[in-house]
Amino acid sequence: MVKDHTTEAKIKDAARNIFISKGFNGCTSREIAKEAGMNVALVNYYFKSKGHLFDIVVSSVMKEFTLSMIDIFKSNIPLINKTRIFIDKEYEFLSKHPEIPNFIITELGKKDKSFFELLDINNEIKEAKIFEQIEESQKIGEMRKIDIVSIMLLMMSNCHFPFIAKPMVQMINSLKDDEYEKQLVIHKQYVTEMIIGYLFPTK
Amino acid sequence: MVKDHTTEAKIKDAARNIFISKGFNGCTSREIAKEAGMNVALVNYYFKSKGHLFDIVVSSVMKEFTLSMIDIFKSNIPLINKTRIFIDKEYEFLSKHPEIPNFIITELGKKDKSFFELLDINNEIKEAKIFEQIEESQKIGEMRKIDIVSIMLLMMSNCHFPFIAKPMVQMINSLKDDEYEKQLVIHKQYVTEMIIGYLFPTK
DNA sequence: CACTAATTTAAACGTTTGTTTAAAGTTTTT
DNA sequence: AAAAACTTTAAACAAACGTTTAAATTAGTG
Known part of the structure; x- marks a missing residue:
């Protein structure tokens, strides 16, 4: 499943899994960052917003x-x-x-x-x-x-x-x-x- | 659709409509109260919690x-x-x-x-x-x-x-x-x- | 009418939210 | 090796959240 090891790809993979199972309103930015193993700010650094x-x-x-x-x-x-x-x-x-x-x-x-x-x-x-x-x-x-x-x-x-x-x-x-x-x-x-x-x- | 005119029924009706179209995480307690035409606190007064x-x-x-x-x-x-x-x-x-x-x-x-x-x-x-x-x-x-x-x-x-x-x-x-x-x-x-x-x- | 109970409101509570900032760390370029 | 650019972090921001409090209003009872 893991296609790439870059930070950007890690975030996208984590976001994909969480969004699919919980929906947009069912999860938080911090949850995605944690799943990707990094800081919350990086989510908005690579992708403008949630x-x-x-x-x-x-x-x-x-x-x-x-x-x-x-x-x-x-x-x-x-x-x-x-x-x-x-x-x-x-x-x-x-x-x-x-x-x-x-x-x-x-x-x-x-x-x-x-x-x-x-x-x-x-x-x-x-x-x-x-x-x-x-x-x-x-x-x-x-x-x-x-x-x-x-x-x-x-x-x-x-x-x-x-x-x-x-x-x-x-x-x-x-x-x-x-x-x-x-x-x-x-x-x-x-x-x-x-x-x-x-x-x-x-x- | 309106079955009852009591406050409790108004809240329940409003909640039903909003929950069905937006889901639990897609709406707020205040939104339900507003749809029912009343204060937020009444939602928790009649129903313990969201x-x-x-x-x-x-x-x-x-x-x-x-x-x-x-x-x-x-x-x-x-x-x-x-x-x-x-x-x-x-x-x-x-x-x-x-x-x-x-x-x-x-x-x-x-x-x-x-x-x-x-x-x-x-x-x-x-x-x-x-x-x-x-x-x-x-x-x-x-x-x-x-x-x-x-x-x-x-x-x-x-x-x-x-x-x-x-x-x-x-x-x-x-x-x-x-x-x-x-x-x-x-x-x-x-x-x-x-x-x-x-x-x-x-x- | 006075008194009590139930209803409704405005305001505030502590958290959590998405997002931003500024500094620290790392890599790349010169 | 110094400078610049990029990456990552911790901390803070205002706004919104669910919920609670206490006071105001209304309704019911003797």
Whole structure:
């Protein structure tokens, strides 16, 4: 995980971990400095303010979050395979970073549109030509004719929610961490089966 | 929405609105008092502390949140119909209270198990005999044989996520509020079709 | 009306917050 | 090696925080 040993990188790494698990308002500058093993003033020496550091972390996390998705979008394989791999990779990514979806949703809701536009994610998605592939697949009657937003919602709902709602589902069903992990492995199969079956009814 | 005109109720109502939209750490006692139109000290006069008031709000919201679900569980109708109605009622409830799922998930993750046990939700679900109905439906080959946790995850994922992830999906797709609302109406139909088709393959 | 209890307010409490300052330490440059 | 620039620290800053206090106001009771 540790990419760099510079002071700046130490602060950013510490901030990333703490911001993701506690949110912007849930932690203090001193807590970040302590986690990085240094003085509070250094946080503002390298990054102008707590808010500025936070914006940098959010951008970084968003980039990492979308990168894995866009990589799959770009790959030159049939849409059905791509759908399977997407679900697979999402569960893989989220198993490693289970707190990221909740972090993004909660903290992105506070930001305005201009902040999001700076990230330039939409363009990257467009360049992946995934929309064209879906349109083509729907035209030849392979994929069910559903608008792109709903497809996105179906995929993300079934991939992200199990990680987002982990504490709630664990409480309701009295499941320990390792039990919930096992549940997720099973659930991924159901999700794949259901989504493939629905989006590609002929297969 | 205003149920009562007593000072205590005013504070609780104000606290509920602010806590739900900003979270525990995202607001101050003075902000709650101002929203309720009174002095800060009254918050601690009627409710011991900010934390205590918060616990009361969380409990109240959780109760309201689960009540609508359990009502459907209890009703004496076939499981397929119950599934349709469940999705319908969830979308209806969440359209009115779109911030509640995110609130519950975020803030419940900070609480420990003992807090949840006080709410006594598990017992209410058990009394609804929904598990027995599912088991029976699976036994006669009507419902696909899937464990109860995954069924719950499938239902909740596809109902809650579209509301939880609203800001993110809106940003990615450049959708205004009213456009997203229309999207949700369409999406609910897809979700219903997909889930019914998957859970009850013979129909 | 007088008296008591409950309610509401303004003010202050000690902490903690994000941020800044100024000095000390370290590295780089000349 | 001296000077300049960069890095790190301890200390302090004002502002905001949750909470408490004590006085003022209102409501209830005989």
